[in-house]
Amino acid sequence: MTLRPLAPERGGPLVLAIESSCDETAAAVLDGWRSLRSSVVHSQIPVHAQYGGVVPELASRNHVVAINDVVRRALAEADCRVDDLGAVAVTRAPGLTGSLLVGIEFAKGIGLVHDIPVVGVHHLAGHLMAPFLEVADGFAEPDWPFVGLIVSGGHTSLVLAEAPGRWTTLGRTLDDAAGEAYDKVSKRLGLGYPGGAVLDRLAQGGRPDALDVPRPMVRKPGYDFSFSGIKTWVANHLDATGIPDGETRADLVASFQEAVAETLVIKTMRAVRDTGVRRVVLSGGVAANSRLRSYMRERCAKKGIDVVAPPLSLCTDNAAMIGAAGYEAAWTAIESGSGFVTHDLDASSSEPLDRSPRDAA
Ligand code: KG4
Ligand code: ZN
Secondary structure, X not given: OOOOOOOOOOOOOEEEEEEXXXXXXXXXXXXXXXXXXXXXXEEOHHHHHOOXXXXXXXXXXXXXXXXXXXXXXXXXXXXXXXXXEEEEEEEEXXXXXXXXXXXXXHHHHHHHHHOOOEEEEEHHHHHHHHHHOEOOOOOOOOOOOEEEEEEOOOOEEEEEEEEOOEEEXXXXXXOOOHHHHHHHHHHHOOOXXXXXXXXXXXXXXXXXOOOOOOOOOOOOOOOOEOOHHHHHHHHHHHHHHOOOOHHHHHHHHHHHHHHHHHHHHHHHHHHHHHHOOOEEEEEOHHHHOHHHHHHHHHHHHHOOOEEEOOOHHHHOOOOHHHHHHHHHHHHHHXXXXXXXXXXXXXXXXXXXXXXXXXXXX
């Protein structure tokens, strides 16, 4: 089913999108729900790396410091001024409350001063819309329904996407996110934070069947995940063997990576089978993982299922995807001529995706 939002794909009013839910301060300007004029991402990784994970208090403070310049650069790269904007779309949930509030209040400030609407966007809706943004390094044509697998440092969710804004969460992690497992294993191996890309590279040189890493929850019915068991298995293994290097380390990492990828693929294929949809969308930082991508493509190809994933720059957190998910609500508010409205926009650290009404994306 080809179903497009009502809002223009391109050539519409300019919307500034802001994302600050975790440790990336990001801004983008769009002139349609698929049409990106600029996208700027300021990563706080150097700030958090020394602590081995995101420190919420530091994240909020760093958003405060970075956000002016990030928004200014996004406007400059889009060759526009704040006066040219028709609306602002901002991530309102889920995420670190203090971090979300920085973006939300910055957006409201712009809305108030320039008398333009400000709409809230669910972060996971952004991840689901990311593959359809028209960017030079690859994009997919919008086609619904699909099963979306959102895998990042903070989230692991399987979603049935019937249309933009019509999301049903089928399953989610009961404990750690897949990216969190990567980051914790990396920390244990002394390989720093974040660990995903480093372990992905190291795994290339190892044997994925060298160690029998568990695949938690795969025999349980349903679509939920659990990754803390895999992480604990690795920790216990390291307690027994000591920290390996060379081939032994590569074998461990490859076996860990295989267990994570296989678990994600098994549950996704189960959702595909049960819902009867013909498309899988991969998104979130872990969607950059080479084994997850290849494994998912192999399994889907056998069943004639289409797999789409955004380019790497749109897998990890960014504001372009927030603009894509929020453009329709922003455009509707602009069309209504209401000026500065916020619909009582507030931050929520944990609001489920399914509760996001279509008009608030
Ligand atoms: O989406 P994202 O930027 O932020 C969150 O919302 O969490 O995802 C970051 C996560 C980190 O846990 C990082 O280790 C993981 O994505 N990641 C990867 C890879 N690249 C990033 N995990 C596995 N393989 C990769 N190539
Ligand atoms: Zn994310």
